[in-house]
Amino acid sequence: MSANLLTSKEIKRYASDAQFDLCGITTPKVIPHAAQRLRKWLKKGLQGEMSYMEKEPERRIDPSKTLAGVRSIIMLAINYYQPDQASPGPEYGRVARYARGRDYHKVFESRTKNMLKAIQNDHPDLNVRQEFRWFVDYGPFLEKAYAEKAGMGYIGTNSMLITEEFGSWILLSEILTTLELAPDVPVPGRHGACGSCRRCVDHCPTGAIIAPGVVDANKCISYLTIEKRTEIERELRKKLNGKVFGCDICQEVCPHNQRAQPTRHIEFTPASGVGEFLDLKKVCEMSDREDFLELTAGTALTRPKLAGLRRTASAILAHNAEPKNGS
Template identity: 35%
Template sequence: MTLAQNTPKQNSTVQNSENPPDKEAVKTWIKEQALALGFSDCGFLSVSHPVFAKEIKRLQAWLDKGYGDCLPFLKENHHLRANPALLVEGAKTIISVRMDYLCDKPAPRCVEDDARPNHAIIARYARGRDYHKTMRQKLKQLAKLIEAKLPEWQHLTDGAPFVFRPFSDSAPIFEKAAAHHAGLGWEGKHTLLIHRQAGSFFNLGELFVSLDLAAPNEDNPAKNLCGSCSACIDVCPTRAIVGARTLNAAACIAYLTIEHDGSIPTEYRKGIGNRIFGCDDCQLICPWNKFAKITQVADYAPRHSLDDISLLQVWAWSEDEFLQKSEGSPLRRTGYLNLLRNTAIALGNAPFSKDIITALQGRIGQNPMLDEHIDWALNEQRQKQLKIDCQMICDE
């Protein structure tokens, strides 16, 4: 598979002229450059937009129900979330972008991952380079292109020095709300952003700039088109989506396999299935993802066969191998021990195999927390062996 390497366009919608370009022309030019860099879409929102203060109330109501107790950072910096202008002194506009990350289109409305129970399933966004790095790098490139045009855009800067700062899931920002009101999509019932022409397999980023490109009351929200569909709620293996746009984070497989440290509660282990880093089920089943696009950014291409690797292969990794294969990858976030923990659970959920039992037994004694998950997995495998033996006796 070859992914296109886009470069910014040389031709510009905004031409040198005695009359300075208006805001719409400038925004059109910026969007052209963003698309040429590999972003899938681009929108604009004032740092003073009232949606951020409204989102604080919604966040607090969610926290009051205990759904975010496992994510203490969401209880902090509410003053920054409510007023993004405080994050970057002099910033006036948020340039919201999204970037498609699929390298292969999955079958529509089908969780194909379940058909490969001996494979280690890694969320599709995490199979290549860490998107945080890619996103920020490209946002910096966009900022430099904008900076080069400033001599023509002085009327949008008030004569102040140009200020910019890129973000991607790296600061207390209501990313989805900003993207929604900038016209990049709506928040689906699974809490992820959906675009009617591109589904939801994309990452979000923001570039704060000191250009005055959007009034505080300027709004372009995408219409919510989920309707009565509840496919994402119904498919969730651990019932983490407790209502439309309401997630119990502690039950989400993405949280359990990436952010959670230590023992994973037993009530969620069977639901995890063969997912060892993240989960795509709620997106795979979403009807809007029949419109999902293939990425134009080479960094998302899978490394080390992470799109087609067996559970036993991952289980056999040494710590040095993990560090080598996870260099520059989102996998590094969960850590070696927790990745083994996740894989042990997946091996317990896999079809019965003597090779799996032997492999699990081979790691006993390395770590008490890991041993607990190995013991659970061995018990699951032995229960399956017992059922097979009983069926053979009945058949005789």
């Protein structure tokens, strides 16, 4: 263990040099209320078919099970906000903002590697490979809970981490380290600060926010269009309303997101990926992996695979073709 080789202030400078928008530091102590919430969420089956969420929940809860001797957690965030354009028509499906450009895992990965390379160059005594472990959301880790504890914002009723600077339009990643770093202080008095506001609950088309901070994935359009592998049931299909990949409604209606700022990162802009709209007929016509990868390679849209994306696109088109009440 290399004590005091680096300060929190220096880590934040490295994070900023590596083009992260926010950086917060906290201790790796288990957060009991977050652990409790995760256990309850799993017990109720709110994870749906996401079996990876069921694996090793104790590891997700306790960072020391991932990196022995971990002393600090460095939380990183990037703002990806971009305004919506008018839809070209019902034959096009909308992609959630975070996924319109390059796959965010790749963006975070390359920036984290650059950050750690810079640290290693400046501190040859440090064994960065051994003393730092990083991942982007696929790792077993409660990102929002540790980001809240690292003073980056607070978890709102829609269950998202809401920051002062960018609202909730940020993505997170983390570096676990054996270095002892001075922790940031959680934003005082903000926990549960949505108060009586229920805009996200009331606007969610499928009623997926079943209690403050609790999302039933089985109903969430994001889950249905990205993570769920089997058919989407009829009642839920009707509510997709053109959303072919992900959903931003619970963020769009959030008053805290008035402070949204367009992203400065070109990787998140439509020009770097599939863009905001997909031609649903074209998606349905894609017959092989080659066609699919031509459209989605390097973006987050590879996640549902061809079968998942085609299933959603055809569900939207089928619903559009149904006679509507009163017509």
